[in-house]
Amino acid sequence: MQLIKTAAGYLATTDATPADITPKWFCKAFWQQRQAIIGSSKGRYTTWFVQYEHQQWVLRHYWRGGLVGKMNRDAYLYSGIHRTRAVAELQLLERLHQQGMPVPKPIAAHVARFGLWYRADLLIERIADARDLVAILSQTSLTDEQWQRLGAQIGEFHRHGVFHADLNAKNILLAGEQFYLIDFDRGCIKPPATAWQQANLARLLRSFNKEQKKQPSLAFTPQNWQQLLAGYQRVNPLP
Ligand SMILES: Nc1ncnc2c1ncn2[C@@H]1O[C@H](COP(=O)(O)OP(=O)(O)O)[C@@H](O)[C@H]1O
Ligand SMILES: [Mg+2]
Structure with missing residues (x-):
């Protein structure tokens, strides 16, 4: 995993990250404008399936559940980039994927900071026909x-x-x-x-x-x- 500093925080990339990555990739609106949203999964929150060239990815925002969630829906306390939900999950997936374990291939993660807080998103490969x-x-x-x-x-x-x-x-x-x-x-x-x-x-x-x-x-x-x-x-x- 590699970290790229952005104006607001970090992009975390893997070997599978295309070179033209930008923080916009982590906004649903970006894919909507390109008419590249190919599906979604609605649980407690919505997970978006997007098309990038010939690949299909899953875009997930980190939402808070429970009581805190009602007031503060997606902000987490920042205590270092490696401790953010998205970077930790990206790194774990990268390790497991390299070991050949059956997990989605990680693409990239995004962490945006504001004051003591951060919001985060993850892009992973969609498992076809799953x-x-x-x-x-x-x-x-x-x-x-x-x-x-x-x-x-x-x-x-x-x-x-x-x-x-x-x-x-x-x-x-x-x-x-x-x-x-x-x-x-x-x-x-x-x-x-x-x-x-x-x-x-x-x-x-x-x-x-x-x-x-x-x-x-x-x-x-x-x-x-x-x-x-x-x-x-x-x-x-x-x-
Ligand atoms: N890599 C993936 N490939 C195919 N489908 C996926 C993938 N990741 C998530 N999904 C679908 O989206 C749903 C929600 O994703 P998940 O990562 O479990 O988030 P959450 O449980 O927080 O909503 C899953 O139950 C599954 O149906
Ligand atoms: Mg789930």
């Missing part, structure tokens, strides 16, 4: 073999010490037969340890159960979870 697990399981079920492979994949991340701060069913994508993890905001590399790894898995189970409460026809069963755990245990055995 859908998240909630979308998939609302239409079809996965095979035992797929649940095991997903478990093994998560085990592989854990074996590498990858802590995902929000491992849930919507942050797992499937494209063809490949599972991807996305949304590494507040993620980090930690010494592998049973406690956080089990907490990560427990969070994922809660997410499946929560989604199923919202949508009782969701194709998720205790047996599916057992298959996932079986795949996980083969790669990263937990007591």
Whole structure:
């Protein structure tokens, strides 16, 4: 990762960043004007899919949730460029992508400072033809073999010490037969340890159960979870 100083803050670039990058790339309006917005994903916030030459990217703004969010929707306290959400996520993704882990390829990040505060945005490569697990399981079920492979994949991340701060069913994508993890905001590399790894898995189970409460026809069963755990245990055995 490289940092380029701008009038207001920094651009953080990777090997995949085109040379003509500007802070404007992190504004939805820029892509709108070029008629280059090709889609969006609406969760709590909107994520934009944009077209750059022959590439498709995902543009995400860092929003605050919860109580603070109501007054201060996207400003974070600045304590050094490497501690900003966007640069930390870009660096983690760059490292994981270089290691061949199934994560989106990072393109660039943008941090704009004002006083003690900053706002931030991230550009990553869009995973082609991917859908998240909630979308998939609302239409079809996965095979035992797929649940095991997903478990093994998560085990592989854990074996590498990858802590995902929000491992849930919507942050797992499937494209063809490949599972991807996305949304590494507040993620980090930690010494592998049973406690956080089990907490990560427990969070994922809660997410499946929560989604199923919202949508009782969701194709998720205790047996599916057992298959996932079986795949996980083969790669990263937990007591
Ligand atoms: N790299 C990507 N490729 C394809 N789709 C993506 C990618 N990143 C995000 N999405 C889609 O956008 C949604 C929201 O993105 P995410 O990074 O999880 O942000 P948040 O959860 O903060 O809204 C995802 O659930 C997924 O459907
Ligand atoms: Mg998400």
